[in-house]
Amino acid sequence: MPDLLVDDQSEVVGERFAVVYAPRRSRDRFSENCVQLMESEAAALAAADPQGNRFAAKVFGPSRSSEGLRLYYLVAWLE
Numbered sequence: 001m002p003d004l005l006v007d008d009q010s011e012v013v014g015e016r017f018a019v020v021y022a023p024r025r026s027r028d029r030f031s032e033n034c035v036q037l038m039e040s041e042a043a044a045l046a047a048a049d050p051q052g053n054r055f056a057a058k059v060f061g062p063s064r065s066s067e068g069l070r071l072y073y074l075v076a077w078l079e
Helices: 041-047
Strands: 014-021 029-031 035-038 054-064 070-077
Touching: 014 041, 014 070, 035 041, 035 054, 041 054
Parallel strands: none
Antiparallel strands: 014 035, 014 054, 029 070, 054 070
8 A cells, every 4th residue: 555644633534444346356456436335344244245356355545546536545355
């Protein structure tokens, strides 16, 4: 994960649990249309579907790319 500046007073950007659509799990960042935010780790694990390339993860974001896209960075895959 790249070094990102985080405003500790804001809850907009931070670590969250999610289900990530990832045909290849070798990537470390995902556009927001590939990320479904979840309320908890248990919810992310329950919603995961490895056969459909949807994996539970902890992500950091959203962050704006230079192209103006909102990105989430992988912190860890959840098993």
